[in-house]
Amino acid sequence: MLQKIFGFDPSTMTLRKEVIGGITTFLTMAYILAVNPSILSATGMDAGAIFTTTCISAVVGTLVMAVYAKLPFVLAPGMGLNAFFAYTVVLTMGYSWQFALTAVFLEGIIFIILTVTGLRQYIVNAIPLVLRRAISPGIGLFIAFVGLKGAGIVTSSEATFITLGNMHDPAVLLGIFGILLTAALLVRKVTGSLLIGILVTTIIGIPLGVTHYNGIISTPPSIEPIFLKFEWHNLLSVDMIVVVLTFLFIDMFDTIGTLIGVSNRAGMVDEDGNVLRINKAFMADAVGTTIGAMLGTSTVTTYVESASGVNAGGRSGITSIIAAICFLVALLFAPLFLAIPAQATAAALVLVGVMMMYEVRKVDFSDYVTGIPCFICIVIMPLTYSISDGILMAVISYVLIHLLSGKIKDKDERNNINWATILLAVLFVCRYAFL
Numbered sequence: 001m002l003q004k005i006f007g008f009d010p011s012t013m014t015l016r017k018e019v020i021g022g023i024t025t026f027l028t029m030a031y032i033l034a035v036n037p038s039i040l041s042a043t044g045m046d047a048g049a050i051f052t053t054t055c056i057s058a059v060v061g062t063l064v065m066a067v068y069a070k071l072p073f074v075l076a077p078g079m080g081l082n083a084f085f086a087y088t089v090v091l092t093m094g095y096s097w098q099f100a101l102t103a104v105f106l107e108g109i110i111f112i113i114l115t116v117t118g119l120r121q122y123i124v125n126a127i128p129l130v131l132r133r134a135i136s137p138g139i140g141l142f143i144a145f146v147g148l149k150g151a152g153i154v155t156s157s158e159a160t161f162i163t164l165g166n167m168h169d170p171a172v173l174l175g176i177f178g179i180l181l182t183a184a185l186l187v188r189k190v191t192g193s194l195l196i197g198i199l200v201t202t203i204i205g206i207p208l209g210v211t212h213y214n215g216i217i218s219t220p221p222s223i224e225p226i227f228l229k230f231e232w233h234n235l236l237s238v239d240m241i242v243v244v245l246t247f248l249f250i251d252m253f254d255t256i257g258t259l260i261g262v263s264n265r266a267g268m269v270d271e272d273g274n275v276l277r278i279n280k281a282f283m284a285d286a287v288g289t290t291i292g293a294m295l296g297t298s299t300v301t302t303y304v305e306s307a308s309g310v311n312a313g314g315r316s317g318i319t320s321i322i323a324a325i326c327f328l329v330a331l332l333f334a335p336l337f338l339a340i341p342a343q344a345t346a347a348a349l350v351l352v353g354v355m356m357m358y359e360v361r362k363v364d365f366s367d368y369v370t371g372i373p374c375f376i377c378i379v380i381m382p383l384t385y386s387i388s389d390g391i392l393m394a395v396i397s398y399v400l401i402h403l404l405s406g407k408i409k410d411k412d413e414r415n416n417i418n419w420a421t422i423l424l425a426v427l428f429v430c431r432y433a434f435l
Contacts, residue, residue, distance in 0.1 A: 006317030007070030013315050018072075020192040021314020022322025025074050027198050027340060028348045029305040031150070032058075032076050033330060034338050039082045040298065043090040043097040048221030051334065053295045055327045056223070061288025061300045062324040065317065069280035072310055072319035073262065075288045076327075078301035081250055085298040089243055098231035101293050103240060105230060107247040108290030108299075115282045124256055124278060126420035128410075131394050134374035136261035136359035138381040138390050143304050144353025145382040150342030151175030170208045174201060175343035182347035194312050194348040201344040210343055215335040226296025247299055249431050253388035255285050255302050257381075262307045264359050268315070304387065308348045311355050369407050370415060373398035392428040399425035 002008040008018065036054045041047035054077055061075030089100040114120045148154045152172045157163035165172045182197030190196065205211030234240050263275040270276065281302065288300035309319050330337045360378070365371035377394030381387055402408060402417050410416050 002316075002318065005070075006066060006321065008316040008318050014313070015318065017313025018316060018318035019322050020195055021072060021309035021312040021319040022074075023326060024192070024195045024198070024312040024348065025072075025303075025306050025309030025314065025319065026323040026326035027195065028308040028345045028352075029074065029076060029303050030326075030330070030337050030340055031342060031345060032079070032303075033334070035079070036077050036082055036297065039086050040097070043086050043100070045097050045296070046221070046225040049223045049225045049227075050297060052220045052331065053223050053226060053292070053297045055220075055331045057288060057292035057295050057297050057300050058327045059324045060291050061284055062320050062327070064287050065281060065284035065302070066320035066324065067317060069277050069284050070317040071268070071277060071281055072314035072316060073259070073281060073284075073302045073306040074309070074320055074323040075284060075300050075302050077292060077297045078251065078254065078299050078303075081247065081254075081299040081301065082297075084246065084250065093239060093243075095234070095239070095243075096231060097226075098229045099234055099240070100243070100298070101226075101296065102230045102232065102235070103243040103247060104297075104299050105290060105293035106240075106244050107251065108286055108288075108293055110244070110248060111251070111286035111289060112283070115279060115286050118279065120252070120256075120282045121279045122420065123252070123424065124260070125274070126418070126424050127256075127391070127395060128370075128398060128417065128421065129414040130363060130370045130374060130410075131377060131391075131398060132260050133264065133359050133362045134377040134394065135257050135387075135391065136264040137357045138378040139257060139261040139304055139307070139387060140353040140356030141378060142353075142381040142385075142387060142390075143307065143356075144350045145385075147342075147346035147349025147353070148175075150349075151178075151346035152343070153346070171205075171210045171341070171343055174205050174208055174210050174341075175346045177201065177204070178344055178347040179350050182351055186351060192312060194308055194351065197347045198340065198344045201347065202340050205341050205343060210341050211339055212341075213335075213339050217332055217336075218334050220331045220334075223296055228294055229296060245431075249392075250386075250388050251285070251289065251299050251301055253391045254386075255282070257387040257391050258302045258304045258306070261356060261359075262304065262310055305349070305352075307352045307356060311352050369401055369405055370398070370410065372401060392431065395421070396425050396428050 037047040037050040040050050058076035085100045152165040155165045178201035185193035268276050292300035363374045373394045376397050377390045380393045381390035
């Protein structure tokens with residue numbers, strides 16, 4: 001039954017690792033339950049309703065991923081996309097949050113169409129194999145940076161943009177302790193080392209004043225203030241088209257990057273580097289976004305933190321279903337789950353970043369025609385805080401370097417540029433020029 005419903009293979013997988021993987025992924029991305037209401041409430045939306053919607057939309061999208069795609073990936077309202085929703089569309093462009101929700105809903109419908117027609121899969125296949133291999137280490141650096149930033153180990157600086165955090169701050173020291181503890185457990189090959197590290201660091205944070213305990217159980221707030229609140233009178237406006245296309249670009253390539261990167265790390269790719277059942281994973285993303293907009297939240301997308309569950313041993317839809325159950329539980333135990341500080345999840349993010357660097361060995365940096373675009377992909381992701389920008393810049397540079405150097409064909413034909421790759425590059429240039 002488990003094999004039929006969730007793709008669980010008892011010959012290569014264990015239920016214990018699947019459960020630990022699901023819980024680990026949930027804990028590393030539980031911050032969204034606090035962050036999403038904080039960001040979207042800046043638009044005037046009800047923060048309590050957003051918390052409930054964040055949980056429900058995560059459950060819906062992840063259930064589709066678990067049962068339909070049978071993959072260990074977890075979905076929730078995406079970081080970056082929620083910031084664009086609130087700070088650009090509403091607070092900068094001056095539109096209502098109902099307008100922004102309408103744009104997200106339209107984006108989800110378009111995604112479903114692109115997925116059903118197979119166009120999304122075609123876009124993935126247009127990205128050369130060597131670039132797909134560079135995506136994983138790029139994401140590794142990105143999520144490690146997210147972890148270090150969240151723990152305060154790195155912080156902003158007017159002189160150098162980023163710098164080392166305050167080493168006298170108990171929160172920073174707790175984050176460093178969590179990384180060292182989890183690393184030691186990982187080296188000793190302790191099962192569930194990432195999860196143990198999160199829990200121990202959270203507990204130690206209580207006397208230090210980093211972990212704030214505010215009770216255990218609370219009643220989920222109603223979603224009525226934001227449920228099905230669409231605004232149709234600007235449907236055909238130029239701004240609506242621009243906003244929908246921007247959501248589309250960011251979400252599509254964030255998801256593509258996450259799926260390729262995490263799947264490479266998990267070994268869930270074929271000999272040509274194609275992600276198994278990727279079109280079904282795309283459908284989960286599209287359905288999650290559409291229903292999420294109806295519930296009242298920004299774009300729902302596959303989370304890169306899924307890599308933490310994969311590295312804990314999760315390989316099937318059981319990992320996803322466990323994470324979905326955790327989101328359901330979080331509805332009732334919100335104060336408890338929201339008590340997990342960024343310092344506790346930093347270790348999982350940093351060490352998963354280390355693990356995802358494994359794919360970089362497959363990139364030949366001595367061959368500059370492919371090595372330079374791969375380097376751009378890896379570096380741009382953490383420096384711009386964007387997976388999608390890393391992919392877009394990499395594809396553009398890949399095509400231009402090949403054309404300008406006259407090296408159209410590669411020793412590995414899977415790295416050749418073709419008309420589809422060139423068309424992608426042109427679209428990406430237009431995205432930066434006009435959106």
